[in-house]
Amino acid sequence: AQKITQTQPGMFVQEKEAVTLDCTYDTSDPSYGLFWYKQPSSGEMIFLIYQGSYDQQNATEGRYSLNFQKARKSANLVISASQLGDSAMYFCAMRGMNAGGTSYGKLTFGQGTILTVHP
Amino acid sequence: DAMVIQNPRYQVTQFGKPVTLSCSQTLNHNVMYWYQQKSSQAPKLLFHYYDKDFNNEADTPDNFQSRRPNTSFCFLDIRSPGLGDAAMYLCATSREGTGQETQYFGPGTRLLVL
Numbered sequence: 001a002q003k004i005t006q007t008q009p010g011m012f013v014q015e016k017e018a019v020t021l022d023c024t025y026d027t028s029d030p031s032y033g034l035f036w037y038k039q040p041s042s043g044e045m046i047f048l049i050y051q052g053s054y055d056q057q058n059a060t061e062g063r064y065s066l067n068f069q070k071a072r073k074s075a076n077l078v079i080s081a082s083q084l085g086d087s088a089m090y091f092c093a094m095r096g097m098n099a100g101g102t103s104y105g106k107l108t109f110g111q112g113t114i115l116t117v118h119p
Numbered sequence: 120d121a122m123v124i125q126n127p128r129y130q131v132t133q134f135g136k137p138v139t140l141s142c143s144q145t146l147n148h149n150v151m152y153w154y155q156q157k158s159s160q161a162p163k164l165l166f167h168y169y170d171k172d173f174n175n176e177a178d179t180p181d182n183f184q185s186r187r188p189n190t191s192f193c194f195l196d197i198r199s200p201g202l203g204d205a206a207m208y209l210c211a212t213s214r215e216g217t218g219q220e221t222q223y224f225g226p227g228t229r230l231l232v233l
Contacts (some may be wrong), residue, residue: 033220035221035222037224041228042226043156043207043209043227044224044225044226044227045162045209045211045223045224045227046224047221047223047224050221062127091161091162095220106164106167106176107164107222109161109162110161111159111160111161112159
């Protein structure tokens with residue numbers, strides 16, 4: 001079974017500052033993929049960034065980076081230079097991967113963190 | 120732009136009156152998913168289609184059905200909506216067999232049951 005834990009129900013950050021959203025996971029799969037999604041108040045789930053468990057480097061996508069610490073089973077999202085439009089719910093999620101490197105099984109979500117960016 | 124489209128964005132129905140939500144995609148993905156999301160909660164997978172193969176989650180009520188007439192379209196049918204079915208319904212797609220298999224979501228349909 002897979003489990004995702006997001007321990008921060010809400011986070012506040014000042015505009016233009018960096019913020020880290022925490023995510024820890026538990027799985028017995030030898031390989032897996034980790035995802036972060038953003039959900040604004042409009043409801044759409046927006047894919048932000050992906051990290052494979054065997055990727056050598058931490059993933060980055062523009063202002064988003066993933067601080068992946070495999071031994072600690074953590075996959076924290078770092079948002080640099082926060083903008084007012086970053087205010088949203090953020091979900092961490094994972095899927096197992098089979099020996100062939102393809103994903104299987106359903107996406108397991110954490111409970112989410114509400115980020116509020118102050119001007 | 121390739122995308123996942125959901126119609127309508129807002130749906131109001133009466134208690135017990137059947138309702139259908141629709142999802143279409145231009146990504147040519149082989150898997151389509153339906154999620155239910157209640158306020159301040161994570162999305163909950165109801166079922167998914169892998170090509171034409173339907174996969175139901177064990178705890179999805181029988182009141183919820185789905186149809187996928189072709190690759191591009193998928194429908195969620197709620198046969199007799201109850202007040203507890205009021206939620207956001209999210210459609211997602213992915214292309215399985217490519218490695219990362221990221222799920223891409225549509226904008227969702229907010230369902231209100233009166």
